[in-house]
Amino acid sequence: MSNGLWTDALTRLKKNKLALLGAAFLLLEVAVFFLAPLFSQTGYEVQDLEMTFSAPTQLHWFGTDSLGRDLLSRVLFGGRVSLTVGLLASLVSALVGVVYGSLSGFLGGKTDNVMMRIVDVLYALPFIFLVIILMVYFGRNFVLLFVALGLTQWLTMARIVRGQVLSLRHKEFIEAAHSLGIRKRKIILKHLIPNTLGPVIVYLTLTVPSVILEEAFLSYLGLGIQAPLASWGTLIKEGVDVMDLAPWTLFFPAFFLSATLFSLNFLGDGLRDALDPKGARD
Amino acid sequence: MSALLKIENYKAYFYTRRGIVKAVNGISYEVHPGQTVAVVGESGSGKSVSQLSYLGLLPSPPLRILGGQVVFDGSDLLKMREDELRKIRGDKISMIFQEPMTSLNPYLKIGSQLIEPLVIHRKQRKKAAWSAATQALERVGISRPAQAMEAYPHEFSGGMRQRVMIAMALTTEPKLLIADEPTTALDVTVQAQILELLKSIQKETKMAMILITHDLGVVAGSADEVVVMYAGRVFERGSVDDIFYRSQHPYTQALLRSTPRIDQLEKELPVIQGNPPDLSQDLVGCPFTTGVLTRKRFAN
Numbered sequence: 001m002s003n004g005l006w007t008d009a010l011t012r013l014k015k016n017k018l019a020l021l022g023a024a025f026l027l028l029e030v031a032v033f034f035l036a037p038l039f040s041q042t043g044y045e046v047q048d049l050e051m052t053f054s055a056p057t058q059l060h061w062f063g064t065d066s067l068g069r070d071l072l073s074r075v076l077f078g079g080r081v082s083l084t085v086g087l088l089a090s091l092v093s094a095l096v097g098v099v100y101g102s103l104s105g106f107l108g109g110k111t112d113n114v115m116m117r118i119v120d121v122l123y124a125l126p127f128i129f130l131v132i133i134l135m136v137y138f139g140r141n142f143v144l145l146f147v148a149l150g151l152t153q154w155l156t157m158a159r160i161v162r163g164q165v166l167s168l169r170h171k172e173f174i175e176a177a178h179s180l181g182i183r184k185r186k187i188i189l190k191h192l193i194p195n196t197l198g199p200v201i202v203y204l205t206l207t208v209p210s211v212i213l214e215e216a217f218l219s220y221l222g223l224g225i226q227a228p229l230a231s232w233g234t235l236i237k238e239g240v241d242v243m244d245l246a247p248w249t250l251f252f253p254a255f256f257l258s259a260t261l262f263s264l265n266f267l268g269d270g271l272r273d274a275l276d277p278k279g280a281r282d
Numbered sequence: 283m284s285a286l287l288k289i290e291n292y293k294a295y296f297y298t299r300r301g302i303v304k305a306v307n308g309i310s311y312e313v314h315p316g317q318t319v320a321v322v323g324e325s326g327s328g329k330s331v332s333q334l335s336y337l338g339l340l341p342s343p344p345l346r347i348l349g350g351q352v353v354f355d356g357s358d359l360l361k362m363r364e365d366e367l368r369k370i371r372g373d374k375i376s377m378i379f380q381e382p383m384t385s386l387n388p389y390l391k392i393g394s395q396l397i398e399p400l401v402i403h404r405k406q407r408k409k410a411a412w413s414a415a416t417q418a419l420e421r422v423g424i425s426r427p428a429q430a431m432e433a434y435p436h437e438f439s440g441g442m443r444q445r446v447m448i449a450m451a452l453t454t455e456p457k458l459l460i461a462d463e464p465t466t467a468l469d470v471t472v473q474a475q476i477l478e479l480l481k482s483i484q485k486e487t488k489m490a491m492i493l494i495t496h497d498l499g500v501v502a503g504s505a506d507e508v509v510v511m512y513a514g515r516v517f518e519r520g521s522v523d524d525i526f527y528r529s530q531h532p533y534t535q536a537l538l539r540s541t542p543r544i545d546q547l548e549k550e551l552p553v554i555q556g557n558p559p560d561l562s563q564d565l566v567g568c569p570f571t572t573g574v575l576t577r578k579r580f581a582n
Contacts, residue, residue: 108341172384176447178339179379180372180399194389277389277434 012274019270022263029260033080036073043073053246063248065238074230075252081231083260085145085215090207092150097157098200102188104158105165116162119155127152128221135223145224149211160203164196198272205268209261232257285312285353286490287458292350292360294335297343303561305331307514308350311507313458316488320505320522322495322537324554326561328514329494333460336360337375338367355457373403376451380463382444386435392419392446393431399454411453418449422479441472448479455487462494477504498541502526510534513559 013019047067054064062071104115131148138144168174169192177187216233218224225231232253239250290310296303305328313319323329334340336352336359352359355374359367371377376399379385387395396418397411406414412431419427422445435443444464451459461480465473481504484491493505501508501522508525510518510533518531529535539552 172379172381173387175339176377176379176385177387177398178371179337179377180450181368181370181402182372182398183368190390191387195387197389275389278436 008277009271009274013270016270016273018266019274022266022270025259025263026267029079029256030083033076033083036076053242053249055246056248062252063246065246065249066242069228071235071249071252074235075232075256078230078232078235078253079256079260081225081229082212082215082233082257085149085231086208086212089146089149089153089211089215090204092146093153093157093207093211094200094204095154096150097154098161098193098196100154101158101161101163102165102192102196105162106169106184106188106192108166108169112162116159119158123155128218131218131223145215145218148218149214152214153207153211157200157203157207160199161196164199165192168192168195194275197275201268201272201275205264208264212257284314286315286355287313287492288351288353289332289336290351290353292332292336292352293348294331295346295348297346304514305561306335307561309509309511309514309516310350311509311516311519313490313492313507315457315490316484317507318484318491318493318505319507319509320493320495320501321509321511322498322501323511324496324537327511328561329496329511330462332511332514333462333492333494337371337377337460338364339371369403372399372451373454374456375458375460376454376456377460377462378444378447378451378464380466382440382447382467385447386443388435390434391431392433392435392438396431396446396450396453399450403454415449415453418453419446421452421483422446422449423475424449440468441476444468444472444476445479448476448483452483452487452489456489459484459489459491460494461491463496464493465500466495466497473500480504498538510537514561 047069048064049067051064052066056063062075065071065074100115100119104112107115127148130152134144134148174187174191177191182191212231212233215224215231216237219231219234220237225234235253236250236257239246239253243250289312291308292306292310293304293308294306296305307328309328309332311319321329321332331340335345335347347360350360354370359370362370386392393412393415396415397406397408400406400411400414401408404411416427416431419430424430424442424445430438430446435446438446448464459480464480465476468476477500480491483489493500495501505522508518508520508522509516510525510531512533518525518529518534520528525534526538529538533554536552536554540554542551
């Protein structure tokens with residue numbers, strides 16, 4: 001009854017085939033990645049130096065890499081890392097960005113000015129520098145990776161949300177909400193934030209891939225995931241190096257990364273349309 | 283009969299970078315229960331600001347309330363804290379606005395917006411509020427109210443949305459309804475319907491109404507008393523008959539002359555000379571005469 005926004009959005013989403021396909025693929029991936037270790041025969045870190053650069057065979061469906069490690073296991077394991085990093089860091093950034101941006105835009109005036117200058121200053125800091133400081137200070141650690149990546153991504157989100165809120169703040173329905181005696185907190189949560197969801201979701205689907213790629217970059221610098229652990233980013237990096245020799249080492253992780261990003265984009269598009277009440281409702 | 287709302291020597295200025303804008307400069311009038319008071323004036327005369335400001339609906343700064351009293355139902359609104367005011371807004375004093383097209387949140391169902399005043403002020407459960415709101419929709423003449431509750435604002439026309447806004451304002455049975463140009467954005471036939479609706483509801487509930495408008499046709503049809511505002515001041519107050527037939531002030535007379543009448547379509551409409559004065563300047567004497575004089579001087 002009252003949370004009509006979400007139930008209606010779900011009904012509309014169910015009519016969007018592509019979005020459903022994307023959602024199904026993502027769910028399947030998550031299930032496979034997290035259950036795979038239970039019945040996988042070769043560990044992702046087990047080396048077999050007699051079987052280096054083996055092309056896909058019945059034993060190793062995706063082939064093996066330079067150290068004879070089973071690529072299937074590594075892709076599955078890497079997906080686990082990449083998806084976790086990508087989704088969690090993006091959600092962290094969305095949460096921080098939406099809260100910060102909507103507050104800044106809603107409060108306006110001097111508060112808004114100060115809050116946005118802080119964002120500008122953080123923008124100016126090279127993020128690698130920030131990450132390195134964090135890593136040195138707290139030691140290398142998986143959770144820190146989310147925090148570091150999330151911290152660099154929320155800035156743009158905050159700006160987007162603030163812009164939206166600024167333009168919404170003086171819309172009549174917000175003024176009407178004030179005139180009805182609704183509390184400020186409730187106005188932000190119930191009236192402002194839902195109206196910013198469209199751009200937020202679109203930007204969120206763009207954040208996930210960029211976080212996954214940034215993680216690969218950090219790992220390359222030795223700040224992220226370390227061997228024998230793997231992520232799609234590091235696998236692709238390794239694959240690129242031996243592309244002529246063993247193209248499958250590039251193909252499989254790249255294929256999974258692209259398929260995941262496609263699914264995310266379809267789902268994000270679908271969600272944005274579904275959350276807009278003006279969307280067709282037959 | 284004691285007044286429901288008594289405004290006395292009320293002043294509210296905007297402190298901007300370019301100086302002090304004296305938007306409301308010592309106005310006084312009363313509204314009695316069941317009465318409709320029309321506040322008329324051109325754009326920038328302070329008619330909206332004079333209402334929104336004492337309800338705490340304008341940002342402060344730049345707004346500052348300098349003096350006077352706004353006594354509603356026995357207590358001075360100007361002395362209230364923001365949270366006390368919030369309890370009155372949308373409960374005992376409701377508002378409807380000019381732009382029905384954008385006055386509703388496009389992301390929420392009509393129903394979940396309609397129940398808000400009841401849930402907030404009357405602490406009603408959502409279910410009870412929902413059925414009360416459905417009845418309110420029926421009362422404002424929306425056919426199939428149960429379906430309408432489940433609809434989104436974009437599925438409604440402007441007139442229907444204004445009906446929804448009226449229903450929302452009325453769910454808490456306010457003692458005073460402030461209608462800020464409620465019909466300006468609507469076309470003429472719908473205007474008449476909405477005014478008719480407001481009048482009939484008022485008859486039922488004995489609610490008082492402040493009708494802010496610049497449309498003298500609307501005033502003639504629905505008001506009991508008229509307050510003519512110009513440059514942040516009240517120029518003239520009186521009954522509708524007083525204002526329309528025995529107006530004392532030259533500005534009111536000029537305003538009346540410049541209103542188109544259906545029985546005199548061939549005549550060219552007289553225009554009020556001059557612009558409304560800049561309210562950040564100190565005005566000496568009558569602001570209207572000064573405004574006209576400056577304008578005439580520039581024209582020569």
